[in-house]
Amino acid sequence: MRRALLLGSLLLSLSSLAAEPTEVQVLKAARLFDAKTGKVFTPGVVVVAEGKVVGVGPKAPIPEGAKVVELGDATLLPGFMDAHTHLTVEPGPDWRKDVIDSFQRTIPEQTLDTLPWARVTLMAGFTTVRNLGAEDFIDVGLRNAIARGIVVGPRILAASSSLSSTGGHCDYGNSWRKGLLAHDASPGVADGPDALRARVRETLKYGADLIKVCATGGVMSFNAEVDAPQFTQAELDAVVDEAHAHRRKVAAHAHGAEGAKRAIRAGVDSLEHGTLMDDEALELMKRKGTWYVPTAFAFHGVKELADKGNLPPDNVLKLKAVDVRREQVLRKAIAMGVRIAFGTDAGVFVHGRNAEEFALLVQAGLPPAEALRAATVNAAELLGVSDKLGTLEPGKLADVVAVPGNPLQDIRATQKVFFVMKEGVIHRHDTAPPSPAPAR
Ligand SMILES: [Zn+2]
Missing domain, CATH: 3.20.20.140 (Metal-dependent hydrolases)
Incomplete structure (x- = not known):
């Protein structure tokens, strides 16, 4: 099970690595956790280019031809x-x-x-x-x-x-x-x-x-x-x-x-x-x-x-x-x-x-x-990395994770991360709907 999952994510990261470095990606989910204020905003939108966050929120300008990643009933958070x-x-x-x-x-x-x-x-x-x-x-x-x-x-x-x-x-x-x-x-x-x-x-x-x-x-x-x-x-x-x-x-x-x-x-x-x-x-x-x-x-x-x-x-x-x-x-x-x-x-x-x-x-x-x-x-x-990481704000490195539902309502959602982006590269994106809390 885990092996299949790892293989899947390996293929994904290889294909992401192969993407044009200038490609703009737009991550969309029902919510976004703003680490600065501790509040959840709806909907969650993060625009990523060249490994960095370039826009956040539904009003962020989205360039034509951007690749949209729909993450559904989930919350986007900083890595x-x-x-x-x-x-x-x-x-x-x-x-x-x-x-x-x-x-x-x-x-x-x-x-x-x-x-x-x-x-x-x-x-x-x-x-x-x-x-x-x-x-x-x-x-x-x-x-x-x-x-x-x-x-x-x-x-x-x-x-x-x-x-x-x-x-x-x-x-x-x-x-x-x-x-x-x-x-x-x-x-x-x-x-x-x-x-x-x-x-x-x-x-x-x-x-x-x-x-x-x-x-x-x-x-x-x-x-x-x-x-x-x-x-x-x-x-x-x-x-x-x-x-x-x-x-x-x-x-x-x-x-x-x-x-x-x-x-x-x-x-x-x-x-x-x-x-x-x-x-x-x-x-x-x-x-x-x-x-x-x-x-x-x-x-x-x-x-x-x-x-x-x-x-x-x-x-x-x-x-x-x-x-x-x-x-x-x-x-x-x-x-x-x-x-x-x-x-x-x-x-x-x-x-x-x-x-x-x-x-x-x-x-x-x-x-x-x-x-x-x-x-x-x-x-x-x-x-000592606040200038680059820790929040989803324009100019910071695009480290973004997604968890199902709302982690403020169920903190254990953090154990069900199904999407991981590091510096604009997608390393994990489970396409199957997230399963209930894994009993480990
Ligand atoms: Zn120790």
Whole structure:
């Protein structure tokens, strides 16, 4: 089923690529979600030329000979953005095998493995992602291959190696201590402000777009307490100061309140997970305008792994530790008006399920329009790409998705994306009427 669908979309993207670059396309649907105001307008009309939006709304002038794409009882939205993915990994059916495989697969093999994951992410409507942590600059290579048009996938902002303290959450080599094969420290490992500054420079030198830093323990590693801080204030200050001097953003992984507060005080641009943050941390975020990327679906995904017996026992305990307050913290952050950007941690669950995050945000109290804004305007602002993306306005890149019905009435419509355009190229257009919500 999926194979047939992928083949269909491949044929479509090939034919779209073959189209004249100057061809004008007009996308028509019953509605359009205006990410700027959070309102839905009727009817939805987007005029696209040379990969950009040139007109929006029923009054937009339509040149003669334009190709009209009728999308029916659907809503047009800006391409979704996921501010937290791991396109270079995916859990298999057996965690023991995953661990051993991770040491036996060569870098080229790991790189090729990412191709279907990148494709399925784009087909789910995510035209831009931020990849927060990948070894060996695989995400940089994947980003470049997609940008050059030789691989189908979302536009990527790559962090490459996550910065970690020795033995910390993102020191993947040191974390596998169960008698299995272990490699040396991960390339992003450094201790002390000066060494961390050097890591930031090195990471940017080899092509990263931004810096990811692991400020506390985490769920999916085998070492350390999940809430324990793993960098000092001086270390985090150095990371942020160095990255910002290069005009690059910093995303901090944190669960515990102390590590989160050190990261927020240091001035990170976004705080990822934040499952055990206290009120002081949330107030600090609100005051400093730090973006919160809750990755709510990550924990559902990991829970599914645990239920299937596909999560090591140590990690099940860590999952339980963060799950105690996770939902409460998200609910409180939303109620307090902390700025939320959409991110999932895709890669700790199978790729392509990113849109399942929307319903969890709404369930935690975010109005549907705000959940959609989190994945469009807000994410664009966090990623620093607001000039090109995030809304459907003349002059912006033509990243457009369509979902059946009205997502403000049923947020789960976002899980039924049936049309995907990226920079004017149609990558997916299911012609059969969209089926009811897929039970996955
Ligand atoms: Zn992550």
